[in-house]
Amino acid sequence: MNLSAQQATLALLSCECLETLGQALCECILQWAPGAYLLVGYISPSKQDLACYSNGKGESVLTLQFDDFSHPFSQVIRTGKPAVWSTLNYGVRIEHPEFRALVQNMGKECGLSVQPFFDNELRLVGIFAIFDMPAVLNTLVQPEHAFLYLLQVYLLQVRHLKKAADLVSKNNARHEVSYIQQREKNNISHAVQQAFVGRSSYICQLRRKIQVAITHEAAISIEGESGSGKSRLAALLHTLSGRKGALVIVDCNSLDLQQQGRRLFGVDNVSESALIEANNGTLLLENIDQLAPCWYGRLQHALDCGEVHSSQKYDFAVSQFRMLTTSCQSLSALAVTVPSFHSLYLRLNHYPLMLQPLRCWREDLDLLVPNIISELCQQHHKPMLVIPNEWLTPLHAYHFPGNVLELKTLLEILLLEYSDAELSTVHEIFAEQLTHSLSAEPIAVPDYTQSGTLKEVISVFEKAVISHRLIRKNSNKERVANSLAISRRSLDMKCKKLGLSK
Structure with missing residues (x-):
């Protein structure tokens, strides 16, 4: 190998990016063929076209479709073998209009030599084309000439630079993903801290469990006294888990047996059911302990198989949702006292959260x-x-x-x-x-063993509740009536009957 070929090899190996590599190859070729016109073509990631660059740099001067056979490169792309044309006849026989214009703009009669190059798996990744006089082309493609060797060096350097670029890209992507994940984790941690304020060991432990619950899709049961924040916690879990679907809430305590079945599963059209509405989202069953036992099996089937059957079994559909449940009483105790609830309990209690009073x-x-x-x-x-x-x-x-x-x-x-x-x-x-x-005492629990009729015992308890609520609400009967879910007129009648009128 002569000195110029060695210098050309060193020039290629010293390139640090694909753009300078293409330019260096073209500069080396132009030393041997000063009048040549060079094209470097790279196959697109879609494997549908070939983008060709003049002298290995600048904008693409030609884009050729793989399924277009109206240009000379199509033969090389099809066969994967080098080809030489001694003359192009000024492009008059080339059907591709842009390729024909490219040849005609050269202003001289020339031939064409095209060399394909492949990756490590012998897949075609591009071509190198030289437009010049036939004598020059024949000299370059001779086995003893450095041109073919230089093409091999060029291809090896392309593989090396592409591998390095892919590695850098992967590392950057990995760092970007890590940064995004850390930022999301910090945002979630901040949201949980805002929702559950405190420094006690209970609050700190609860926040840790909530952050774990956000990262998985397991069913979660939330237990706690009334007013402890069960519904708020459920909404927080749905929001921070990033589920695409909606949060669908069904309060079992506010529905009778038929209404529960209609709301959860639908009657004839299952698309109207809450389980279908919660597809790709979250289904929150509040007061799950008040769900009628006749619906245990159907809900269990929906959790196991993702199939939702209407209450009349005429229609069914598939739904994927996350199940959240709340209860004011212990679900484990309910599973013991109500054996039919035990199988459903095992599916609802994958990750229990307990809210202390x-x-x-x-x-x-x-x-x-x-x-x-x-x-x-x-x-x-x-x-x-x-x-x-x-x-x-x-x-x-x-x-x-x-x-x-x-x-x-x-x-x-x-x-x-x-x-x-x-x-x-x-x-x-x-x-x-x-x-x-805050000075009002809690409601005194009446002695249920005291003598008297059931009506008299209930009257004592009713008087204690209304009396306590009047104190709490500063004798504002509108607020008392709203808190007891009765009309103002009913409250006035009860107060008069119980001797609480002022």
């Missing part, structure tokens, strides 16, 4: 109360309110039978009862009202 983690009230008031001020467009420490004293002594919901409702009522000026200047009024509202 607020009285068990009152040490977090110092953080929880300001956080709730801040949310309420934004919701009702009130100025931000700073909570003095003395306001929290009666809260720590209260047992909170209604848990977090009761606390939020109480703070919202107090916040709305006073004007912005009063809340910002007269803190004593707010503190006094707060203390008065």
Whole structure:
């Protein structure tokens, strides 16, 4: 191999990108054929066309379709073998209009030599074409000439640079994915911390379990007392899990047996059922302990097979959803007392979450109360309110039978009862009202063994409930009636009958 060929080889091996590599090859060829016109063609990723570049650089000057046989390159693409044309007759016999114009623009009669090159798996990846006089072309394609050797060096360097570029691309993609995943993880962690404020060991452990629950698709049962935040937790799990479908909520406690079947499975048309509406989303069954036993088997079948049959069994469809359930009582105890519930319980309780009553983690009230008031001020467009420490004293002594919901409702009522000026200047009024509202004792549980008729015992209990609620609501009968889900007229009649009228 002569010195110029060695220099050409070193020039190719020193290239660090595909663009400079193509230019270097063309510069080497032009030393041996100064009057040549060179084209480097690369097969597109779609394997449908060939993009050709003049002298290995610049914009593509020609794009040829694989299934188009109106140009000379089609023979090389089809056979995978080199080809030489001693003359192109100024392009007059070439049917491809752009290729014919390219040859005619050269301004001279020339021949064509085309060399294919392949990858490690012997797949065609491109071609190298030289347009020049027949004598020059015949010289270049001779076995003893350095041209064919240089093409092999060029192909090896293409493979090396492409492999390096692919590796860098994969590493960049991996780092990008890692960054996105870490950012999403931080966003989820922040959202969970905002939803469950506190520093107690219970709250910290609950937040960790919630973040685990977000990462999988297993069924989750949420147990806790009324007002402890079960529905809010379920909505948070659905939102942060990023499911494409909707969150469909069915409260089993508000429906009778027939309504449960109609809402969950539909009657004749299963597309109207909640299980189909929750496809690719989340189905939340609130108060699952109130679901009629006759629907256990059908719900279990839907969880096992993804098939939803209408209550009349005339229609069925397929649905993939995540199941979330809430209950105020222990589902494990229910599974023991109701054997038919046990099989369904095993499918609902893959990852249980237990919400403790607020009285068990009152040490977090110092953080929880300001956080709730801040949310309420934004919701009702009130100025931000700073909570003095003395306001929290009666809260720590209260047992909170209604848990977090009761606390939020109480703070919202107090916040709305006073004007912005009063809340910002007269803190004593707010503190006094707060203390008065929390001074009510819990409802005394009547002695069910006491003598008297059933009507008399119920009357005692009813009087205790209404009396307690009147104290809690500051004798506001509209609020009392709404909280008891009865009309104002019914409440007035009961108060008069029970001797509670003022």
